[in-house]
Each structure stands twice: as C-alpha cells, then as structure tokens.
Amino acid sequence: MIKKRYPLLAAALLLAACTAEQPADSRAVPQTVAPLPPSAVLPFDPNAAPVSQVGFNGNDNVQRFIAREAENGRYSRADLQAFFNNAVYKSNIINIMNRPGTSRPWYEFQKGNAGAAKISDGRNFYMKHRQVIDQVAREYGVPAEIIVAIVGIETNYGRNMGSFRLADSLSTLAFDYPRRADFFQKELHEMLLMSKEENQDPFWFTGSYAGAMGMPQFMPSSYRKWAVDYDRDGRRDIWGSVPDVAASVANYLKAHGWKTGGKMLVPVLLEPTPQLLAVIEEKTELKYTVGQLRKMGVDIQEPLPDHERAVLYRLEVSPGLYQYYIGLNNFYTVWQYNHSRMYVTAVRDIANGIGAGNL
Known part of the structure; x- marks a missing residue:
C-alpha cells in the first residue's frame, strides 16, 4: 500500500468508539467506531442546488451531512x-447508474x-496461492474453490478492481443520486470511519464506480x-494481499451461515x-x-432430508428452454454476497470446475 497524506484531512479521523456487533473473526477490526444508525440518515432534498453546479460544499444535503457528523462528535465541520x-x-x-x-x-x-477461461484462470490463481488459500479454507470451513470463484467472478482474480477513488464515487452518489442517496450516504460515512481504522487517507481507497473495493468487491x-x-501486517489489504482477501471472503461466508460440507444446489424435475x-x-x-x-x-x-430448507428456481439454458434447481443453505449464503441466482450458480460452477467436486 502506497500512502499519500492529505494534511487538511488528518484531523477528520480522530475519535473512535466500540461497535455493538462483533465480527466473526477477531482480526477483522483492529479498532472500530460506532456505525451510523439508519434513523440518523436525513431525508434527501431533491431541490437542493446540484453538486454538479455548486460543488459539494455548496449543496444543502452535503451541509446537513456535515452538520450531523459534527454533532455526533466524530469530526469537526x-x-x-x-x-x-x-x-x-x-x-x-x-450516467452509468441511470x-x-x-x-x-x-x-x-x-x-x-x-466459462472455460474463467475456470482455467481460477485454477492458475489457486495453484499460485494454494498454500494460504487452503489454510484459510481449513480454518473457516469454506471450500478453497468457493473463495477463488468469488474472487474470479467479482474482479477476474484481481485484474478488474476499479480505479475510482471512493471519496469521489461515494460523494457523487450520496449527493447526486436521490434514488439511493440514503444508502450511499451510509457507505460514505462507513468509508470515513474505515479510513480512521486503517490509519489511511480516505483518498487512497479505490474501487468500482459504485464504491465496491478490492479483489472481493466489499462495500465499506x-x-x-x-x-x-x-x-x-497491521492492515486489512483486500487490494493486494491474497491472504487478507481469502480470509475476508471466507469470514463473510462463515458469518452469513456457510455450513461446512453442505451442498449449494440440486437439479430437479417438475411440470411447470x-x-x-x-x-x-x-x-x-x-x-x-x-418435503413441502x-x-x-x-x-x-x-x-x-425432508426437513432441509430450500428455494426453487430455474435457469434459461437456451432460448425458451429451462432447467430447474433447488438452492440450499449454502446457496442462500452466497446469494447474500450478491443477490442474483445466476451469480450464485456461476460461483458454484466455477468452483466445481476448479476442482471442488459436486457442490
């Protein structure tokens, strides 16, 4: 990690407190600050002068965000x-969002x-980093191939992580995208706290146009x-450290209910x-x-077993032709990473292609 220092911003990241929710892995958060309660998000005023014309500090929504943060004692105005x-x-x-x-x-x-290229690249990535990925897999109970598959589908094994500064992308979306302004204001808030916790300038963090970061594309x-x-090494580097990336993905899945040894999906036959x-x-x-x-x-x-819980879904395998499946607990766990049934099935197919077997 190359650190750039912005002297004007150094004082903006001073105060810390404890979060009520503890992460699944004790190494996940070295120092934490209380997250922003959802009720603290102020209504977005669509009639405020656009940031595209008056700049961020000339926008009333930005000024309310600043006032709320200052009132909470986290940063000064x-x-x-x-x-x-x-x-x-x-x-x-x-323009992209619209x-x-x-x-x-x-x-x-x-x-x-x-496809075949994604699976082949996944095998190469896995072989290159197999020792640490296998170690993470044993520790967390999440298959190594699933960890690799998620990195593959998210960023093509780290090749396409995005080059937007989060300070720019999240500020733009928080104050010029009314449909999801509350979500992006929360993520901007989280990014500023993340900067304090990582002892890093907020302008260092880069990611996608929507604020997702690093090889696993985590939001702040x-x-x-x-x-x-x-x-x-004292920092959670999901941009350049494969050990940190693998453990972060595994930690997320374990915390969201991954069951070691469990299947993800099973094909079914039915009359529609x-x-x-x-x-x-x-x-x-x-x-x-x-059973139901x-x-x-x-x-x-x-x-x-009849008592196992599942979700029924279908995929269009050629125009007008469908195959049907049930997704099980581990299917739902990966779905929480990305809310797409096709995404989850693709992760499973990449993992099986790398060598996981019949997930």
Whole structure:
C-alpha cells in the first residue's frame, strides 16, 4: 500500500468508539467506531442546488451531512469541509447508474462469468496461492474453490478492481443520486470511519464506480465488519494481499451461515404448473422445506432430508428452454454476497470446475 497524506484531512479521523456487533473473526477490526444508525440518515432534498453546479460544499444535503457528523462528535465541520473540497464530482458515474438495466438469460450470463477461461484462470490463481488459500479454507470451513470463484467472478482474480477513488464515487452518489442517496450516504460515512481504522487517507481507497473495493468487491460497511488482516501486517489489504482477501471472503461466508460440507444446489424435475411457477417467482429465501416441495410435485434428483430448507428456481439454458434447481443453505449464503441466482450458480460452477467436486 502506497500512502499519500492529505494534511487538511488528518484531523477528520480522530475519535473512535466500540461497535455493538462483533465480527466473526477477531482480526477483522483492529479498532472500530460506532456505525451510523439508519434513523440518523436525513431525508434527501431533491431541490437542493446540484453538486454538479455548486460543488459539494455548496449543496444543502452535503451541509446537513456535515452538520450531523459534527454533532455526533466524530469530526469537526472544518475537517469535513476540507474533505469535500478535495472530493471530485464524477458525472460519468451518474450516467452509468441511470442507464436502463438489462436482464440477460443464463446461457449468456454463464458464458461471460463462468466459462472455460474463467475456470482455467481460477485454477492458475489457486495453484499460485494454494498454500494460504487452503489454510484459510481449513480454518473457516469454506471450500478453497468457493473463495477463488468469488474472487474470479467479482474482479477476474484481481485484474478488474476499479480505479475510482471512493471519496469521489461515494460523494457523487450520496449527493447526486436521490434514488439511493440514503444508502450511499451510509457507505460514505462507513468509508470515513474505515479510513480512521486503517490509519489511511480516505483518498487512497479505490474501487468500482459504485464504491465496491478490492479483489472481493466489499462495500465499506462490509469491509469494516468482515475484512481480515490474515497476514498480520497491521492492515486489512483486500487490494493486494491474497491472504487478507481469502480470509475476508471466507469470514463473510462463515458469518452469513456457510455450513461446512453442505451442498449449494440440486437439479430437479417438475411440470411447470402455475403453482410452481409462482413459487419460482417469489423472493429468494429458504421459505419451503424439501418435503413441502416434493408434495408440490418437485422431483429432487439427489437424496435430501425432508426437513432441509430450500428455494426453487430455474435457469434459461437456451432460448425458451429451462432447467430447474433447488438452492440450499449454502446457496442462500452466497446469494447474500450478491443477490442474483445466476451469480450464485456461476460461483458454484466455477468452483466445481476448479476442482471442488459436486457442490
């Protein structure tokens, strides 16, 4: 990590307290500051003068953010004004966020995210770092191949981590993207606290246009809770330290319910009745038991106990042709990392291709 110092900002990162929630790994947070309560997020005023025209410090929403932080005793008004004087508005981020979303079918998504090249690169990445990744896998009970697969699908094994300064991207989204302003204000708050905890300038942190960082693409709030200093060098470096990256991913999955030795998904056969199609369209959660799904007419292709909980879903494997699956506990654990059924299936396919076996 190369450290750049911004003297005007040094005083902005002074005070620390304890969080109520402890991370799964004691190495995850060397020093913590209380997170921002959701109720503390102020309503976004869409009529405020745009930051694109008046700058951050000329925007009323920014000034309310500064006032709230100063009232909480975390930073002084002058410290935060200095921060926003150095933050750069990024109009291209707003353009990206405003583009219409497109939904690709599985047969297209799979080629780009879990194809042969991704699996081959994953094997190479795993072999290069196998000793430490296997050590992390044993310690956390999460398969090494799953750890590698997530790094692969998130950033192509660290090749595409994003080059936006989080100070710029999060400030832009927090104050010029009203639809999710509350979320990005919270993440900006978390990033400032993260800077204090890591003894690092807030302008050092880089990531995607939406504020996700490092090889595993953690948002600042996830970083503060789940990132791990596995190599014990005094910083949680998810940008350049594979030990820290592997342990951080494993720590996240373990904390979100990964069961060692458990399967992720099982193929099923069914007649797509209106009832079952309605179940497939429900939100992703472990709502039904295997036994309940069997009674609905789902033919599960592997032996599973009736009490195990599952989610029924389908993937379009070619135009108009679907395959059906049930996702189990470990499927749902990875889904919490990224809320996409195709993403979770791709992670599983990469992991199996690297050599995990029948997850």
